[in-house]
Amino acid sequence: MTIPTRAVATTALLLLWPALFNGAPLIFSDTLDFPAMMLDPAGRPIRALGYGAFAGLPALLTGSFWPVVVAQALLTAWATHAAIAATLPALPPRLHVLAGVAIAALTSAGWAASYAMPDALTAPGLLALFLVLAGARGVRLAVAAALVALAAASHVTHVLILFAAIGAVAALGLAPWRQALLAAALTLAGAGVVIGANRLLSGHAEYVRGGEVFLAARLAGDGLLQRELAARCPDPALPLLCAALPVMQRDADEFLWEGNSPLRPGGDFFAASAEMRIANAATMAGFWPDWIAASLARAARQVLAVRAGDGLERELMRIFAPRLAPLLGKDAARIALASRQLQEELAEHPVTLVPVPAALLGLALAPLLLVILRQRRAWPAYRPALLLLAVVLAGYLANALAIGFGGSVHPRYAARIVWLLPLAAGAALAAHRFGGMTGGLRTATDPL
Structure with a gap:
């Protein structure tokens, strides 16, 4: 089983359409904190250092957030097709490409990937967790492990989401305990690196301040x-x-x-x-x-709350775009000031409604498919699909609970992860309807 390179490249390019449509990477008020914290690494940040290193350093070095969103698109595309290949190992490359086109065009995946925010790593981190739990090996395991740790180091809600998914999978008996322990260790490692770095730099052993x-x-x-x-x-x-x-x-x-x-x-x-x-x-x-x-x-x-485009209000851009100049240079500020974000209310553009039907359909189908397939006598034949459904559903519900208990309701918190529901539901339907694509009966310990 291989991950079609052409499909990954095509999907990554298509995932950037919101940034290209905007004329610049999508930014939020928090975006500026990440390069700023890299200029003062000894300070006590209210944002996680993991995403600061991932996004802030490249932005400072290049004077642009374009390298950041390109990297996010590539990670998203790789994790997506790796998850599809793990669930449907016999899927032809042309159908991989078609699946990538559908995800980029009909879901909020591109909005998340084009956003210079930790939200871009929420869904890829959860897909990488699925790969670890499914028993990925070799290079694929190394990349997935790094992506899980990076997600855990990038936002505290990611830590909660990842542990919720691990717990759900363990409770349902869909993955061996060794994979569950490895996944938990990777999540702890990502969070631990942030805590250790803050202890070393500021003297305070904390994930974030405040x-x-x-x-x-x-x-x-x-x-x-x-x-x-x-x-x-x-x-x-x-x-x-x-x-x-x-x-x-x-x-x-x-x-x-x-x-x-x-x-x-x-x-x-x-x-x-x-x-x-x-x-x-x-x-x-x-x-x-x-x-x-x-x-x-x-x-x-x-x-x-599944609409895309939340947080792209014109008034925010008026305030924060000029502040890019002292951080990244005049060109970055000029590009941001000329972007669609500043010229119109992008958050209210009709294209932000396009992902809603797929999100709601996935939200309805994913739990139904999990129950139906799990109750079938031959459910081990669908183990990878069941595992993907369980990881995604548990992660999505944990995401909502984390926001409910600790924050305010905003569509951007759902948009960053809700596109995984139609992905998981589609893969499960294909595994059930076209059993040949699963390559025969598989277990969670088979090499991926």
């Missing part, structure tokens, strides 16, 4: 932090939070990012960190049923 601030924002967005403070203020242990209570925002994003936030005296994002640790613990202890109910409701909304 977890208490983001949790406080989530609790304030639900109104729970305000209820806790109202019951205990004035409190000499919480002077900043008590002073901010009368005007504390009920929107988590505004709580974090509004420049006039009362929680940022003197512009210090971390000024109330020590107080937040105290208040967060007390709030969750006192209002945990409300916190869980609100979080689960957000997770349910996140599951269905």
